[in-house]
Amino acid sequence: MDRLRQRADFLAVANGARVNSGAFVLQGRRRDDNGPIRIGFTVSRKNGTATERNRIRRRLRELVKRLEPVSMHAHHDYVLVGRRAALTSDFAAMLDDLRSAFRRLERQATKSRAPAATPIG
RNA sequence: UCAGUCGGCCGGACGGCCGCUCCGGCAACGGCCGAAAGGCCGCCGGGGAGGAAAGUCCGGGCUCCCUUGACAUGCGGUGCCGGAUAACGUCCGGCGGGGGUGACCCCAGGGAAAGUGCCACAGAGAUCGAACCGCUUCCCCCACCCUUCAUAGGGGUGGGGCGAGCAAGGGUGAAAAGGUGCGGUAAGAGCGCACCGCGGCUCCGGCAACGGGGCCGGCAUGGCAAACCCCACCGGGAGCAAAACCGAAUAGGGACGGCACAGCGGUCAGUUCGCGCUCGCGCGAUAACACCGCGGGGCGAUGUCAGGCCCGCCGUCCGGGUAGGUUGCUCGAGGCAGUGUGCAAACAUUGUCCCAGAGGAAUGGCCGUCACGUAUCGUUCGCCACAAGCGGGCGGUGCCCUACAGAACCCGGCUUACAGGCUGGCUGAUGAU
RNA sequence: GGCCACGUGGCGGAGUGGUUACGCAGCGGUCUGCAAAACCGUUUACUCCGGUUCAAUUCCGGACGUGGCCU
Numbered sequence: 001m002d003r004l005r006q007r008a009d010f011l012a013v014a015n016g017a018r019v020n021s022g023a024f025v026l027q028g029r030r031r032d033d034n035g036p037i038r039i040g041f042t043v044s045r046k047n048g049t050a051t052e053r054n055r056i057r058r059r060l061r062e063l064v065k066r067l068e069p070v071s072m073h074a075h076h077d078y079v080l081v082g083r084r085a086a087l088t089s090d091f092a093a094m095l096d097d098l099r100s101a102f103r104r105l106e107r108q109a110t111k112s113r114a115p116a117a118t119p120i121g
Numbered sequence: 122u123c124a125g126u127c128g129g130c131c132g133g134a135c136g137g138c139c140g141c142u143c144c145g146g147c148a149a150c151g152g153c154c155g156a157a158a159g160g161c162c163g164c165c166g167g168g169g170a171g172g173a174a175a176g177u178c179c180g181g182g183c184u185c186c187c188u189u190g191a192c193a194u195g196c197g198g199u200g201c202c203g204g205a206u207a208a209c210g211u212c213c214g215g216c217g218g219g220g221g222u223g224a225c226c227c228c229a230g231g232g233a234a235a236g237u238g239c240c241a242c243a244g245a246g247a248u249c250g251a252a253c254c255g256c257u258u259c260c261c262c263c264a265c266c267c268u269u270c271a272u273a274g275g276g277g278u279g280g281g282g283c284g285a286g287c288a289a290g291g292g293u294g295a296a297a298a299g300g301u302g303c304g305g306u307a308a309g310a311g312c313g314c315a316c317c318g319c320g321g322c323u324c325c326g327g328c329a330a331c332g333g334g335g336c337c338g339g340c341a342u343g344g345c346a347a348a349c350c351c352c353a354c355c356g357g358g359a360g361c362a363a364a365a366c367c368g369a370a371u372a373g374g375g376a377c378g379g380c381a382c383a384g385c386g387g388u389c390a391g392u393u394c395g396c397g398c399u400c401g402c403g404c405g406a407u408a409a410c411a412c413c414g415c416g417g418g419g420c421g422a423u424g425u426c427a428g429g430c431c432c433g434c435c436g437u438c439c440g441g442g443u444a445g446g447u448u449g450c451u452c453g454a455g456g457c458a459g460u461g462u463g464c465a466a467a468c469a470u471u472g473u474c475c476c477a478g479a480g481g482a483a484u485g486g487c488c489g490u491c492a493c494g495u496a497u498c499g500u501u502c503g504c505c506a507c508a509a510g511c512g513g514g515c516g517g518u519g520c521c522c523u524a525c526a527g528a529a530c531c532c533g534g535c536u537u538a539c540a541g542g543c544u545g546g547c548u549g550a551u552g553a554u
Numbered sequence: 555g556g557c558c559a560c561g562u563g564g565c566g567g568a569g570u571g572g573u574u575a576c577g578c579a580g581c582g583g584u585c586u587g588c589a590a591a592a593c594c595g596u597u598u599a600c601u602c603c604g605g606u607u608c609a610a611u612u613c614c615g616g617a618c619g620u621g622g623c624c625u
Binding site: 176177178228229239240241242294295296344345347348359360361362363529530536537538 | 555556557571572573605606607608609613614615616617618624625
Binding site: 050054066091 | 139140141175444445480481482485486487525526527
């Protein structure tokens, strides 16, 4: 699993499907190549000072690490947008939220996109 | 003991599980790629946020641009004196002014007798000083009183007017032209005197800012320069998203080659071709270059008008350059300890250490134990006759489970934020000896 | 990360060392059968903390906030 680093990639994922949750927003997009899963994190200036933003991003990163890899699909890009609630929310509860968010994202993707784009993995 | 003041330092500790990043090792082991050199993953060892990393307010290094140097002008900054420093608006020592009983704190603290400007309202007057009320007085007029039997005359008191003198007092104001006291005068006034203040000259101390003394001047010179300005000193501009190297895709530029000939109308055309017949006339068609007219798209900071310039497709090569990558990137005016010089800031020297280098951005996530703090409950001890109250110890529980805050090229400062704790000097008050 | 600019009523927006215009909005009134429009009156402000000055929204320093540019 790679990290998303280019600005263009982030913008592309932002146009894909999205799912809101209490502490974060999950965005996802299928890529048309054979690369690995890539995930990026976005925490904007509105969420607090640099220290608080760092902490939000680290907790989100830890969530993804703990997540079962089955939840994510190969050659997809994902972006987690941090919210201020991620600073103080209970860690186990956030993990459950992330699992359900991935399931909802998958349903949304199959529904909104052309039927040819069947989920893989 | 209480209150205060000025510094210095720290800013959780230990452990478990799972991770991130950089450097080194791959001599050994496992896996993958590769013909090999070797690379990657696992593995082993080590490093991994701050006192402010912050604000970006100053000063440097470094890089590019410009001048390719010096001076002047302009613009910006600094501003008691001396020192420290690579430099500074920083720091240290001193001077002056202000505040505090004191330790100590605060001050952009050069020039207002070079010039210009401003000083609202109020007030008579706000800057080559002034005279509203007022004070004094010569003369004139009026009223009353005294003198006289009465008038005149004379004297007195009060009021008014003109002129002269004055600036004490009142009033206005942030500020009114030295202040206080005594003398002096018609009333007053530096008019005279003493002290204080101010200015000039001079002597002494000090590198200097400045301080102390003497003599002289009767006093002139209101404030604002964080208003313009004058004087002295300093400063070229931009910033690591600087800059250097490598370098896709797309568009565009240049060269070469190939393919096309491509807006419409006219001229070209008294041409050429075809047809007809009354045989020199009629009808129809007529390419390119070039020229003319009309028109389409694009271009100049904008609008209108006029004018100008440019205009197709494919391939190969060349140069610039974007995304992206690599470098810049951490050994430095470096930290710690000792010694010496100096009141100090600091400097010199010796020894020792290597101490973050990320790049949508690592240094973490989840827990446990302990310490600290705080709230509350229980218990116990001291002060007290008891109670209440105050203070302390122990235990349980809850909260915070730590404040402010996250390197982004690197240093020296300043400023701002900060739970809690440790520690040193000094001052005042009170008590005891 | 770096470099700039700006903070004036509820909103927009001038201005200046001496009691802050103007427009819209709000409130009250006149007019009207009731409204609208018009007219009259009226409430509300210089981001905060220090300094200079007799006096600061203005000048100086600091803090906080907002916006823009390089990317």
